[in-house]
Structures are given as structure tokens and as C-alpha cells.
Amino acid sequence: MRDLFVRYARADWPLFVLGVVTSVLGRFVSLAPPLVLGVAIDATFNDDVPYTLPYVPSEWLPTTQTEEVVFSVGLVVAALVGSVLFTWTNGAALSLFSNRVQHYIRVDSYEAMQRLDMAFFDDKQTGQVLAILNDDVRNLRMFLGSTVSSALQLVATVLGIAFILFTLNWQLALVTLVFVPLLAVFTYWFMRTIRPRYRALRASIGDLNTRLENNLDGMEVIKTAHTETHETDRIRETSWEYYLRTWAVAKLEYLYQPSMDLLAGLAFAVTFLLGGLWLVGGAPGPFTGTLLVGEFVTFLFMTQRFVDPLSGVGRIVNSYxxxxxxxxxxVGLVSRPVEVRDREDSVVRETVEGHVEYDDVTFSYRSDRPVVRNLSFAADAGDTIAFVGPTGAGKSTAAKLLLRLYEVDSGTIRVDGVDVRALALDSLRSNVGYVSQDVFLFDGSVAENVRYGSFDATDEEVEAAARLAEAHAFVENLPEGYETRVGERGVKLSGGQRQRIAIARAMLQNPAILVLDEATSSVDTETELLIQRGLARLTADRTTLVIAHRLSTVKDADLILVVDDGEVVERGTHDELLDHGGLYATLWNVQAGAEATEEFIAEVVARADRGT
Structure with a gap:
């Protein structure tokens, strides 16, 4: 909490100070009416008692009973008005302060999350991250906006009341305040006990968010698989776990809060009993001196003012x-170490030629099982390198290492002779385009999605990129053309349409190096042919790494790498690999029956040109 406060509150420190000062002043001012009332009662109804106020010069005070009453009422009204003004200022200042800090923390947390390695997102559930960015940040805002003020007011109230009570009658004040140490010990126990329960509760909220988000995203699968009952049971189980964590916190609160109320009430009851006996029969037991009626009234009012904030300690501790x-x-998110980051002496390159070299590269998600083993190859600028092989062989991972989505365990990847670890990430990734099988479109217009990453592109440039990607014809037929909203994750478009939008996006970025990760594996043959024609334009005169299952899409590559279990088991051109008669030849023969005829290809292209 201290680290977060120092890190994010510095810019708005004056607002916090204003809120704190007015909070304390407002609480002190609110203590004036009971004190003035007690003084007025004793001075008005007892001629032997002078009208005096602590630390107020006697020449400022009235001398007649009428003036004393009017003066007392004026002080009470002024205190009430001052308390309202201080309270309003305190609320406005701390609310503004806490909302600004919430904004800073949320944005910084999100920015820190973006810097994290992809390994974090492979392991972390989205719901847990959302719980941090939303629920946890909101909890901090509520604490800074109200709980801090309540805690400061509590301290000011206790100190102010203690000072006034000791000034009036130190013996009765000791009786009233004797319960404070008991309250402190009980509060300390409560804090130590409830802390791990709150940690567990925050984690369970993230688990529930994750489960709900996954089910909402997968609703189509749930319905088509007819697993509604199964998923309801899983939600019930996760929600019940959240209920148990909530109840573990709540039942401790229900023990603590009434106990605090009891101790605070006992303080009031004992004060009332001893004060009443003192007035009726003189100083009881070991007590000495006299107690005036006005002093006793002030004690009762002050004790009640003392009881109310003490009974709220539970809420303060609970919120804290x-x-x-x-x-x-x-803090765990913001301070998480990042492995893939820029070096202090990172090399900045606005453009690259496109020479790519993998030199004995090995990588593993877990240290005990490499996914990529001793991978080596070199591509001149403009070459096309294809990765083929069985599912799970490590092809996609090998290509992602070029963008430093993961850091290699050993070996070196170079672009134009420079180790990618020495290149600034912005320089590297701005020169490498990436088109994935799992296309992600944002909930915006077609134009916004094509323009993503090239935000300054004109409408004409967007349309030109779409034409090159074989997307312009179908986009024109959408209800609002390029301004048609695609829905969350592009749900309003077909798989092939989303793929072509992604290719148009890469076209617009015009990178020197392109990574195509299974760009056509999830679409039908007709759509694949259209996409391939767009890709042929996209890959011309640029270095391309292609990951493919359909071998027909890579048979013209300059070099084909056959990957199996993370290792390159064959390499060569299409014809060389067929002559070799190994794994590639086997895969080719299996797929050969699915090749389209030249006539079919021509018909598909013609239909695409007509926009039908």
C-alpha cells in the first residue's frame, strides 16, 4: 500500500493534503458544540461558575447571561456550518484524488501487463488479469476515497475528545478511555486473522471471472455440444467456492463488529454510571473533586461521539x-520481471533489408522439454522459407521467436546480421508483419481493423490494401462498406473474410519480413485460393516465413524445412524433397488428391473479381 501510494499519488499530493487537513479540521470543529453547550449550562444555571472556553482569552467572552446564551448559540451554528464546509471540501478533494489515482494505477497496470512476456499470458487466466485491472483497482479507489478519510477522522476524534475530556476531568476521562487499549488489541487480532482470508477471496473472484468469461466466449460450443448442464455445474462449483471465501470473511466481520460496538457501548455506560453517581452523591470511591452538570453533559456527548467512530473501526480495518x-x-502485476525487453544499448533500425538467420536455436516452454531444437537456416532478402510437418512439431513457435514473443534458450536469431535481442523491440516488430491462423479483429469498423497498426493511413491506402488482399469486393457488399462494424473478435464476418482483413492489415503495414502462421488452414478451398492470390502479392519482394499444413501453398518456396518434434529432419526445395522420398514426400502424396484443377482455380478468381 505504501509503495502504491508513493508511486501514484505524488502528482496529486496537494489534493490529498487538502482532503486530510479538512477532514481533521472538520472533525475538530464538530467537537465544539458539546463543549460550548456544557460551558453554557454551568455558567447560566450556576452563578458561581464563570463562562470560560479553553485557550480563548477572557476579554473575548460575554459577561452577561443573555450575551452568553446568544454567544454560545452563535458558536454552535458557526461550528455546524464550518463542519459542513470542511466535510464537503474533504469529500470532493479525496474523491478527485482517489479517482485520479485509480486512473493512473489502471493505465500503468495495463501498460505493465502489455510488457509482460507471452509466457505470462500462456499461464495466466484472463479473468484473473481482469479482476486485477477492474476489481482490485476499484478497491484501492474506495480505500483512498473514503477509508483514509474515515481513519484520519477517527484518529482526530479520539485525540480531540481525549484532550477535551482530560481538560474537563482527568479522572473520569481515564474511565472513559480505558477501553481504547482493549479495542486496539482486539482490532490487531482481527487484522491478522482476516488478512489471509481476503487474499483467498480476491483469488476466488478472479477464478469466477475467468470461468464466466470463458463460458461467454465459448457459448456457441456449449450450445452445439449440448453441455449447458455441465457448464452450469462448473459455474455452480466455482461460485460456491467464492461463496465460501466470502462467508469466511463475513463471519469474522460479524464477530468483530458487534464486539466493537459492545466495548464502545460499555465505555458510554460506565461513564454515565460513574458521572451520575458523582453528581448525586459526590465523588465515588477513589475519585476526588466535584463534577458539574455541564461537564457531565459534555462528557456524555463526547463519549457518544467517541463511541460512534470506534464502532466504525471494523469497517475501516475491513476496507484496509x-x-x-x-x-x-x-504490485505483483506491475513489478513482475520481464525477460523480453529492450537493452540499454538497443539498436534502432527504421528499416531492414530482410536477411534472416537462425543459428543453432533451441527453445523450450519448460526447461525439461525443448520445443525447438538446434534450428539453423539462412534467408536472403526476398526469400520464402516454409515450415511444414506434423501438428505440434514446433513450427509456429520457431517463427514467433523471430518477433521475440519468446526469448531463445540458446543460439542466435539475426536480422540483417544483428542479433534480434540487440534490436529495439519497436524496430524489430515494426519491420516484421504477422498473419495468424487465429485472426483477431477488434470490435470496430472494417476500415479501423485494416488500419490497425498504421493509424495514419488514408482511406485510399486502406482500400488499396484491401484490393491486394482480395478483400475489397466483399467489403463493398457489406451494409456500410468499410464502415461496417465487425463485432467482437470479428464475429459478423466469416473465417475467410476475417483472414483477408488480416492480410490487408499486413499489406498496409508493408513490412520487410512477413510471418504467415497457418494463414489458410481453417478456410475452404475456394477461399484459400483467393487468399493465396493475395498472399502472392504480399510476399513478393519480401522475406517470408510460412507455416503451413497444406503443402500446395508452399511448393514454390525457396527453402522448405520439414520439422518433427522440434527438429529439422529434412530441408530443400519441393522437387528435392519429393526426390528424397522422406516425410515430406509422404505428406505430399497424402494431400495430392485434394489439389484443385486449373479450371476451378480460374473460375474462383473470376468470381472474386466480380465480387460474387
């Missing part, structure tokens, strides 16, 4: 522990 658990998760 909740915010503390949230703060731990936020």
Missing part, C-alpha cells in the same frame, strides 16, 4: 485489508 489484498495483486 481488502485494499491491501488488492494492492498486493497490483
Amino acid at each position: 485489508e481488502n485494499a491491501r489484498a488488492s494492492g498486493e495483486r497490483i
